[in-house]
Amino acid sequence: MIAVSYAWPSILVFAAAALLVVVGALGVIGYKNPVHSALSLIMTLFGVAVAFVAQQADFLAAVQIIVYAGAIVVLFLFVIMFLGVDHKQHVDVEPLIGQRPLAAIGVVLTVGGLIALMAESHWVTGVKSVVTSGTSLQSGTANVHQLGTAVFTTYLFAFEATAALLVIAVVGAVLLARRERSPHEAAASDEVDA
Amino acid sequence: MNVPAAWYLVLAAILFGIGGFGFLTRRSALIMFMCVELMLNAVNLTFVTFARTLGDIGGQATVFFVMVVAAAEVTVGLGIVVAVFRRRTSTSVDELSELKG
Amino acid sequence: MAHVTTLLLLLPLLGFAFVLLNGKNMNESQIGYVATGVVGLSFVASVVTFVLLLHRSDRQVTVHLFNWIDVGTLHVPAAMLVDPLSITMCLFVTGISTLIHLYSISYMHGEKDYKKFFLYLNLFVFSMLTLVLANNLVFTFVGWEGVGVCSYWLVSYYFDRDSASSAGKKAFIYNRVGDVGLLLAMFLLFSRTGTLNYLGVFQKAGSLSPTVATLVVLALLLAATGKSAQIPLFNWLPDAMEGPTPVSALIHAATMVTAGVYLLVRMSPVLALSSSGRLTIAIIGGVTAFVAATIATSQKDIKKVLAFSTVSQIGYMVLAVGVGAYAAAIFLMVSHAFFKALLFLGSGSVIHSLNGEQDLRKMGALQRFLPLTFPTFLIGWLTISGIPPFAGFWSKGDVLTNVFAHDKPLWVLGVVTAILTAYYMSRLFVLTFRGTERFREVTHGHDPHESAWLMTLPLVVLAVLSVLGGVLDLPWIHHNSLAGFLSSTFGYVAPIGAQSTLSQWGLAIVDVAAALVGLAAAFSIWRSRSEDERLTPPFLEHVWYWDDFYDATIGRPLERVAHFSDTVVEEEVIDGAVMGIAGGIHRSAEGVRKIQSGFVRHYALAMALGIAVIVVYLVARAG
Numbered sequence: 001m002i003a004v005s006y007a008w009p010s011i012l013v014f015a016a017a018a019l020l021v022v023v024g025a026l027g028v029i030g031y032k033n034p035v036h037s038a039l040s041l042i043m044t045l046f047g048v049a050v051a052f053v054a055q056q057a058d059f060l061a062a063v064q065i066i067v068y069a070g071a072i073v074v075l076f077l078f079v080i081m082f083l084g085v086d087h088k089q090h091v092d093v094e095p096l097i098g099q100r101p102l103a104a105i106g107v108v109l110t111v112g113g114l115i116a117l118m119a120e121s122h123w124v125t126g127v128k129s130v131v132t133s134g135t136s137l138q139s140g141t142a143n144v145h146q147l148g149t150a151v152f153t154t155y156l157f158a159f160e161a162t163a164a165l166l167v168i169a170v171v172g173a174v175l176l177a178r179r180e181r182s183p184h185e186a187a188a189s190d191e192v193d194a
Numbered sequence: 195m196n197v198p199a200a201w202y203l204v205l206a207a208i209l210f211g212i213g214g215f216g217f218l219t220r221r222s223a224l225i226m227f228m229c230v231e232l233m234l235n236a237v238n239l240t241f242v243t244f245a246r247t248l249g250d251i252g253g254q255a256t257v258f259f260v261m262v263v264a265a266a267e268v269t270v271g272l273g274i275v276v277a278v279f280r281r282r283t284s285t286s287v288d289e290l291s292e293l294k295g
Numbered sequence: 296m297a298h299v300t301t302l303l304l305l306l307p308l309l310g311f312a313f314v315l316l317n318g319k320n321m322n323e324s325q326i327g328y329v330a331t332g333v334v335g336l337s338f339v340a341s342v343v344t345f346v347l348l349l350h351r352s353d354r355q356v357t358v359h360l361f362n363w364i365d366v367g368t369l370h371v372p373a374a375m376l377v378d379p380l381s382i383t384m385c386l387f388v389t390g391i392s393t394l395i396h397l398y399s400i401s402y403m404h405g406e407k408d409y410k411k412f413f414l415y416l417n418l419f420v421f422s423m424l425t426l427v428l429a430n431n432l433v434f435t436f437v438g439w440e441g442v443g444v445c446s447y448w449l450v451s452y453y454f455d456r457d458s459a460s461s462a463g464k465k466a467f468i469y470n471r472v473g474d475v476g477l478l479l480a481m482f483l484l485f486s487r488t489g490t491l492n493y494l495g496v497f498q499k500a501g502s503l504s505p506t507v508a509t510l511v512v513l514a515l516l517l518a519a520t521g522k523s524a525q526i527p528l529f530n531w532l533p534d535a536m537e538g539p540t541p542v543s544a545l546i547h548a549a550t551m552v553t554a555g556v557y558l559l560v561r562m563s564p565v566l567a568l569s570s571s572g573r574l575t576i577a578i579i580g581g582v583t584a585f586v587a588a589t590i591a592t593s594q595k596d597i598k599k600v601l602a603f604s605t606v607s608q609i610g611y612m613v614l615a616v617g618v619g620a621y622a623a624a625i626f627l628m629v630s631h632a633f634f635k636a637l638l639f640l641g642s643g644s645v646i647h648s649l650n651g652e653q654d655l656r657k658m659g660a661l662q663r664f665l666p667l668t669f670p671t672f673l674i675g676w677l678t679i680s681g682i683p684p685f686a687g688f689w690s691k692g693d694v695l696t697n698v699f700a701h702d703k704p705l706w707v708l709g710v711v712t713a714i715l716t717a718y719y720m721s722r723l724f725v726l727t728f729r730g731t732e733r734f735r736e737v738t739h740g741h742d743p744h745e746s747a748w749l750m751t752l753p754l755v756v757l758a759v760l761s762v763l764g765g766v767l768d769l770p771w772i773h774h775n776s777l778a779g780f781l782s783s784t785f786g787y788v789a790p791i792g793a794q795s796t797l798s799q800w801g802l803a804i805v806d807v808a809a810a811l812v813g814l815a816a817a818f819s820i821w822r823s824r825s826e827d828e829r830l831t832p833p834f835l836e837h838v839w840y841w842d843d844f845y846d847a848t849i850g851r852p853l854e855r856v857a858h859f860s861d862t863v864v865e866e867e868v869i870d871g872a873v874m875g876i877a878g879g880i881h882r883s884a885e886g887v888r889k890i891q892s893g894f895v896r897h898y899a900l901a902m903a904l905g906i907a908v909i910v911v912y913l914v915a916r917a918g
Contacts, residue, residue: 071320084807096894096896096897099896099897099900102900102904103900103903105904105907106900106904106906106907107903108901108906109910109911110903110905110906110907110910113907113910113911113914116914117910117913117914117917120914120917121917146475
């Protein structure tokens with residue numbers, strides 16, 4: 001029984017978000033074709049974005065769509081195409097014995113346990129972030145403003161660190177994806193440069 | 195009145211479970227990666243929910259950083275996938291078992 | 296006096312050390328004379344000590360050398376007890392040792408391990424003196440073990456002969472079995488009296504219960520049977536004849552084998568407390584004397600006859616101890632030392648002259664070729680047979696008279712044994728020196744030659760002692776002779792004085808008659824033949840199959856146990872357990888190794904299950 005004290009629009013929104021998320025997730029793990037899985041992933045991400053908006057995390061919803069759905073999934077699709085695995089994969093036979101049942105048991109136990117734990121502690125952890133005032137969610141100010149202030153003042157060090165991380169990631173990715181050049185090609189390119 | 199936080203948390207847990215099950219069950223490296231993304235999203239959802247419940251912007255800031263790191267991770271991870279599976283026909287991780295005892 | 300006695304004890308040890316360190320720079324004669332010299336000086340020291348002791352009113356002096364063991368209530372000094380008993384032993388031990396050392400200089404000439412021989416012989420004399428001079432059981436035990444070890448070394452002197460090294464081992468092992476008895480006696484005495492000094496034990500002897508006293512006596516008897524070759528531990532002695540003849544003469548006739556008798560005699564105050572113990576001793580002595588005598592009649596090796604003769608004579612000594620005639624036992628011991636050493640050295644001379652032949656069947660008619668060996672051997676023969684007026688008649692007669700006073704059945708056994716003794720010794724004499732020549736092939740047609748003066752001189756000395764030795768304790772002068780001298784140690788006087796003159800004469804006549812019967816029988820039979828199957832039956836020749844009996848009941852079963860241990864216990868159980876553990880670990884590791892499958896998803900699954908367990912635990916704890 002759903003309590004009718006909640007406003008029905010929010011229930012509707014929640015239902016929509018939930019539907020998108022769950023169906024998309026099941027699609028990711030269910031489709032045989034990786035391209036289909038990627039597209040299901042987009043659906044899930046969209047549902048999560050909806051949930052973000054419902055929770056007054058507007059900026060994050062936008063970032064979710066732009067970065068996750070826009071960049072990361074596209075990157076996935078690039079790699080799928082590059083490796084040429086955009087055809088049906090065999091999922092019926094599980095070569096490792098007992099993997100599926102055990103995985104199911106493990107996951108069910110974990111999820112159930114987490115829910116039970118949260119229920120038992122009345123759905124709040126009671127933990128606020130370490131730094132006190134200045135990080136509280138203010139209803140009046142715009143979400144971007146608040147989030148920006150927090151990131152650039154309280155969490156500045158983490159911001160700089162993640163910036164460095166991004167640079168390293170880019171360099172790493174370039175290095176990993178390099179194709180080994182045969183000596184003939186190396187000599188040819190040297191000639192061209194010289 | 196918004197929907198109680200509990201519902202979103204349960205939703206996040208379920209999303210986490212589905213992502214975990216998919217990670218353990220699918221053989222393709224790329225699908226496994228996508229399942230990891232699912233799990234990360236579940237975590238993000240949880241953080242945002244708690245940010246709303248506790249009135250703390252720190253939750254959202256955390257999600258911000260998680261997304262950044264997830265992006266970096268996908269970059270490098272897919273780079274590795276490309277490097278490993280470049281010369282193979284399938285992306286099955288079961289083939290990468292040379293480090294067995 | 297203390298200094299002289301200390302010299303007495305230490306001179307042979309000094310000789311041992313000197314030859315040990317300098318031996319390679321010394322030639323044969325030097326080694327021989329040094330070794331003989333120290334023992335000779337030791338004899339002189341014994342005489343001096345004896346004279347000094349005589350001049351004292353209290354004939355009991357303790358000479359303390361150093362504190363040896365001091366643990367809790369156990370105080371064991373390295374100290375000497377000089378009293379009539381120990382000085383008597385010292386006198387004849389050093390005296391006969393000197394003669395035998397002298398003899399050996401010539402006898403062992405040319406042996407490749409000449410130095411080794413004299414080393415061990417000196418060490419032996421030192422150990423024997425320690426044994427008899429010690430004032431406590433532990434120090435005695437040191438000497439006890441010392442003589443055992445030297446005996447082992449000297450018996451297996453020709454160690455490249457299998458039979459010799461086996462004989463050495465046999466001697467040592469039988470001795471060790473007997474040693475258990477001595478150790479048990481020590482433990483019992485210490486636990487009950489708190490001391491191991493002889494004088495201390497004797498003082499507190501009254502506090503021993505009869506059962507404990509009997510146990511102690513039986514334990515000591517066990518030790519004595521081991522060292523002195525009595526039943527049931529006697530069959531090492533004939534095998535010990537593998538050693539050179541001087542060794543047989545010194546160790547296995549005159550000295551070491553008397554150590555057991557000495558121990559029993561020394562512990563006489565404890566023996567006095569247990570009549571059943573004494574009875575056992577007497578029976579063992581009597582039976583051993585008889586059995587050994589029967590065996591001696593059928594031996595074909597000259598030294599074996601003498602070996603069994605030794606066992607038999609010691610049986611007489613043990614018998615005497617059993618009936619309480621301690622002085623008689625010592626008298627027999629001393630005279631036995633004279634004539635047995637004489638007989639052994641004489642046989643050595645015979646063997647030497649026949650290029651090492653020891654088989655009686657290849658001897659005969661040596662009378663005219665050995666002008667010094669023959670008469671001395673004859674004297675020895677007459678002495679042991681108990682013909683008056685030689686020492687054997689007096690000493691054996693003394694023993695038998697005492698036995699008669701206490702135990703008639705054993706006396707009969709003793710007399711029968713005397714007949715047999717005369718018989719087998721006469722057989723030996725006849726086969727060696729009379730009868731027909733049977734030795735020509737071993738001497739390659741040459742005449743046998745008499746031995747050098749170094750060998751014949753000791754023979755002569757011993758012969759004189761055998762003739763005159765009776766003087767030590769003639770029956771009518773007991774109080775002024777050996778028995779009287781020893782009485783301060785024993786507190787007894789031999790019961791001879793209590794017997795009527797008529798019974799004494801009667802017994803003497805019986806003794807002489809027994810000797811003559813045996814003698815005559817042997818002469819008539821063996822004058823004309825050298826072998827006779829009926830008179831040397833295999834049963835007697837093979838020591839009543841005693842060795843075979845031990846072999847079957849102890850030897851083989853133990854061998855089987857050893858084999859079982861080697862194959863089953865060692866290989867299957869122990870190795871199996873150890874290798875099994877190793878194998879088990881290996882196998883379990885192989886099993887555990889399969890967890891590392893190399894599949895990423897397996898590892899991920901493991902992580903997932905681990906997380907599930909933690910979550911469930913948290914839920915359970917919270918709930």
